[in-house]
Amino acid sequence: MGIGTAFAIYFIIWWVVLFTVLPFWARSQADEGEVILGTTHSAPANFRFAPIFWRTTLISAIVFGVYVLVTVVGGFTLDDLIAMSPDFKPSGN
Numbered sequence: 001m002g003i004g005t006a007f008a009i010y011f012i013i014w015w016v017v018l019f020t021v022l023p024f025w026a027r028s029q030a031d032e033g034e035v036i037l038g039t040t041h042s043a044p045a046n047f048r049f050a051p052i053f054w055r056t057t058l059i060s061a062i063v064f065g066v067y068v069l070v071t072v073v074g075g076f077t078l079d080d081l082i083a084m085s086p087d088f089k090p091s092g093n
Contacts, residue, residue: 001072009067014060021056 001009030041070076 001068006068010060010064013063013067014056017060017063018052018056021052021059025051 026047027045028042029035029039029045032045034045035041036043070081071078
């Protein structure tokens with residue numbers, strides 16, 4: 001795997017993890033009891049991106065590390081992983 005491919009895969013993993021992590025530890029303005037005029041009740045209160053960024057980066061690094069272990073070190077391809085699925089039914093003849 002080249003450095004460009006590795007970066008692209010990590011970048012995709014990072015964005016998926018970001019949107020997975022984003023709702024955790026979030027408190028809305030309604031939860032805090034202080035809704036600012038002109039905003040929706042579900043808007044985040046005291047939003048800080050730095051902790052979310054670092055959590056996302058750490059989790060993404062772990063997921064990417066597992067991906068590298070499975071594909072590069074273990075020698076599995078995406079087709080191998082799909083074939084291991086219990087619901088896999090090969091198409092064709």
